[in-house]
Structure formats: C-alpha cells, structure tokens
Amino acid sequence: MLRWFEEGGNNSDVVISSRVRLARNINGYNFSYKMSDTDAKKLVKNVTDQLKTISPISGYNSYNFDYLDAYQKMGMRERHVISPYLEKQDYAAGFVAPDEDVSIMINEEDHIRIQAFASGMNMQKAYTLADKMDDVIGDVLDYSYDQKFGYLTTLPSNAGTGMRASYMLHLPALAGNDKISGLIPEVGRFGLVLKAMEGDNNRALGDIYQLTNLVTLGKSEKDIIDNLDNIAEQIIAQERNYRKQYITKRKMTALDMVYRSYGVLKYARKVTLNDGELLLSQIRFGLASGLIKADGFDESNIYQLMIGIHPANLLMISNKDMNEEELEVSRADFIREHLPTIH
Helix, strand or coil: CCCHHHCCCCCCCCEEEEEEEEEECECCCCCHHHCCHHHHHHHHHHHHHHHCCCCCHHHCEEEEHHHCCHHHHHHHHHCCCCCHHHHCCCCCEEEECCCCCEEEEECCCCCEEEEEEEECCCHHHHHHHHHHHHHHHHCCCCECEECCCEECCCCHHHCECCEEEEEEEECHHHHHCCCHHHHHHHHHCCCEEEEECCEECCEEHHHEEEEEECCCCCCCHHHHHHHHHHHHHHHHHHHHHHHHHHHHHCHHHHHHHHHHHHHHHHHCCCCCHHHHHHHHHHHHHHHHCCCCCECCECHHHHHHHHHHCCHHHHHHHHCCCCCHHHHHHHHHHHHHHHCCCCC
C-alpha cells in the first residue's frame, strides 16, 4: 500500500500535499496546557480505550509515548505523522492509518488533533477523510462545542470550525528569485500564512513552504478551502511562470544546475542535510520541468528521498547512535542507493 507521499497528484510539479487538520477538545478536561500530569495520563488512556475498538480506527496502527524512544518520535514527526508540538509532550498517544493519510493525535495542543493528507492538490479529498473521522470520533466522545463560538479550542484563533487547511508547496523558482518575502504579506491580506516548512522563510529547507489559513472563526469549511485554493492557484501560476522564464532564457544554465546536483549526490561520500535537501530540490525541479527524465521515477519519488535523508530515518536504519560526520556519510550512502538513473 502506497503512503500519501509515495503517490503523484494534481499539480504535483508544485504541490506536494494537501492537509486538513481538525482541533477538538473533550468536555470534562482542562485544556492541555493547564492539565496536570495525572489528568494528561487519564485523558490519553480514556481516549485511547474509547477509540481503539471502533471502525476504522481498530485497523489503524497505534502508538503510545510510554513505549517510543526519541528517534521513533522524531521519525514520525519527519514523516508528518505527528506534530512538533506532540513530539515534545511527555504523555501522548494516537492512531495512524496504514498508508499514513489519516492521523489522530491525543494530548496535542488540543485534546484531539485529526489530520488527513492527500498527495498533490486535492484538498477536498483531505477534507472528506478528516470530516469522516471527525464524525466517527464525535459519536463516542463528548466534544466541547458552543452554539455561538463553535468548537472550543486552546487557542482562540482555532475556534469555530477548528480547521486548518494547508498546502505543502515546492517553490524553488520563487525562492531563487527572492520573491517569497514579498508573497508573505500579500497572502496575509487574505487571512493566510506562507512559511517555510523548515529553515528560513527566505530560503526554506528544500524550497518547501506551507500555505495555510490563519482564521477559522466565522468561516465555514468551504469558505476556508475556497480561499486557500484561490491563492494557491495564483502562487502555482507564479512559480510555473518563473520556472518557464528561467528555462527559456537560460536553459543550459538550468540543465547544468540539475546535472551538477545529480552528479554531486551520485558521487559524494558526505552530505549535510541542508545540502542534500537543496540538491534534491534542484533535481525535483528538473524532473517536474521536463529537463531530465528518470524511468519509473518522478517528483513524488524525490520527496520520498527528501524525507528519507532526515536524521531519525537514518538513525533507525543504522540502528545505532551516530555523530554528525557519521550521519553525513550515512545520508550520502542512502541517496546513492535510491537515486535513479537519469537521461
């Protein structure tokens, strides 16, 4: 079974994924940040016990932080199965669909966080997955809900629908032309945030950015998705336009950049995370733009590599602790092993 990040999708040259996240709290418990350790343990146990026997959750993989080490948690965060916030919690648990397109986090910033992914630009699919799971969980848990304010959440900015929708975007041309800093305030005027998934906003790690809604109160799920889609389509058009200009005006430079990146990764014996992500970003750009081809391999496969070269995955593969240099050697080995032959 393919996981969501192993599949292609609509507009996948720019859009890596669509994600919907729903924040829910349960009556009878304090918000997470006010919860004692005793109550946090009680919440985790009670919610887990109530959810683990119902369909389709009974067929999901489950986890509990009591039984996970730091590397396992880090690996789940690197694959977006859990959030950075949950990773830092002392007491947490959850359920993950076999293909990792649906994840339920218990004792995150809110008591329950439901998130659903779809590859490429397919927010409706992600929303449908999250909404169905929300109905399943809402049938057995007593959500905190107010007729005036909607779903009550730890942060007031999440109240109302409790929904955050986001696209993960690959924007090497816009980043390379220093256009991201100008886009950030522009999308802000429409109640959206554009930010680096990792690293600095001006040049994100791997040129990967997240576009998400900021406001949930007073807006329906359809309003949020329609607004997000409208702005995402404009950013996609700009990214494609800058790619086209670059290739049209400087095709040999573009080819040289892509082939150099490939050559470095194919023969390097040490690779830092920053270098690996940047060079893979340039190869992804080359594949998505048609500058190079690789049989049975496309831009979605490159994103798999971009996830795979993060530290936790390499540490779990080696099954031993490694210092920074050893990680760089392991990363270079991993890339060489999985890099396709291009033509």
